[in-house]
Amino acid sequence: MSAKNIPRISETEWEVMRAVWAKHPAPASEIIERLSRADPSWHPKTAKTLLTRLVQKKALDYEPRGRSYVYEPLVTERECIAAASVSFLDRVFGGSLKPMLVHFVESQQLTRTDLDELRTLLESQPAAPKDKPRRKP
Amino acid sequence: MSAKNIPRISETEWEVMRAVWAKHPAPASEIIERLSRADPSWHPKTAKTLLTRLVQKKALDYEPRGRSYVYEPLVTERECIAAASVSFLDRVFGGSLKPMLVHFVESQQLTRTDLDELRTLLESQPAAPKDKPRRKP
DNA sequence: CGTATAGACTTACATTTGTAATCTATGAGC
DNA sequence: GCTCATAGATTACAAATGTAAGTCTATACG
Structure with a gap:
């Protein structure tokens, strides 16, 4: 079948995904910035961990750009x-x-x-x- | 405030709750029976564990009746x-x-x-x- | 009465999730 | 070139979740 299987995205991960969908590709710093703006209680390290997990889950992709990386959704x-x-x-x-x-x-x-x-x-x-x-x- | 706070009910726990809401009070055996009928892959031990957890979470109540116990929802x-x-x-x-x-x-x-x-x-x-x-x- | 058995009680254990801290490598500034 | 700030990588760790397996006990049956 053509049905791509969507990884299971947890509650907190949804917030991150929405920050990525908002505008991409974007570097971690920018995504973390957006999250903090929406909710100041976001800790940068936590956000970064979630980004990494979402890459592992294949919900996001991850490409070097310049001296850093940019993230992009793999699922719409x-x-x-x-x-x-x-x-x-x-x-x-x-x-x-x-x-x-x-x-x-x-x-x-x-x-x-x-x-x-x-x-x-x-x-x-x-x-x-x-x-x-x-x-x- | 009068707002009772509803315990967080997980995915699997929802199935159990729906089996209890369907008709109650009911003994574990009956609830397990309903669950199995809806989905034969339910293991009785698993169902029992979830019932116990839901009692801990105060989503269900638990009363002796006869020589056994019956379960009842604490939340609608x-x-x-x-x-x-x-x-x-x-x-x-x-x-x-x-x-x-x-x-x-x-x-x-x-x-x-x-x-x-x-x-x-x-x-x-x-x-x-x-x-x-x-x-x- | 002794015994198998059904429930209830206790324990187990891997995975996922939430929430970070620490370590490391590399480029930017002095 | 040396040093420090940063981004990325690795590690941590408790709570929640999914999924059961053992153990204990009173009871019904033979």
């Missing part, structure tokens, strides 16, 4: 979002999409505009076939 | 879903609800009926105030 944000979403959906909602959507819509954080936009989006959606394709049973 | 499924959802939303979507909903709506697993029902739901939703209440900044 889209792919990772999709993988994490399926996992979350299975774990928390037993794989059932609609109850999950209902939960979030009812969480009452949507503005009138959000609601309108979502409604429009729903209208333009093609319906899934009756026998929905299921992931591994 | 709703609470846990809410906690896990916030965590997922923050981690994967940086806390932004709408992009998340868009992602799932576009995942194309919704039937025409689902879509219709969601549209109705959206229409009945009260909009959030302009300055949305944010969790801890």
Whole structure:
């Protein structure tokens, strides 16, 4: 199959990945800088460790540039979002999409505009076939 | 505050919790039985260990009944879903609800009926105030 | 009554995760 | 050229997680 398997990305690693996706390739110093700006409690050493781990996991790539290295994602944000979403959906909602959507819509954080936009989006959606394709049973 | 703090429930532990929520109070044997039925690869010893851990974490309670014990949730499924959802939303979507909903709506697993029902739901939703209440900044 | 057995209690152990500190090599500045 | 700051590499270490295996004990059955 063509399905690339997405490495498992932990909670903290997600923050790092998002800092890389934001703009890349980028040297460690820059990524660490972004992380600190978003959350000052980030320790540079910790960030560096996570970068290294993400390289080991093949979530990031790592190339010499000048006298230093730059990091680049090996997996796209889209792919990772999709993988994490399926996992979350299975774990928390037993794989059932609609109850999950209902939960979030009812969480009452949507503005009138959000609601309108979502409604429009729903209208333009093609319906899934009756026998929905299921992931591994 | 009245906010009970929900223990962190791991991936595997979620399966166990869902087996308990399904019907309780229930003895270990029954919960293990349910788990195996859902997924035969469950080892009884593993399930028992997880039950014990969930009791330690105060996610489950544990009472003698007859000559054995029965388990019961100390946290509701709703609470846990809410906690896990916030965590997922923050981690994967940086806390932004709408992009998340868009992602799932576009995942194309919704039937025409689902879509219709969601549209109705959206229409009945009260909009959030302009300055949305944010969790801890 | 003695014994196998089912639960419950205790212990095990590798992996992953969060969080760094230390060591090392190399270039930049004096 | 020598020295110090830096980036990268190596090492550390506790807690959480996944996955069980032993042990102990009371009970039901023969």
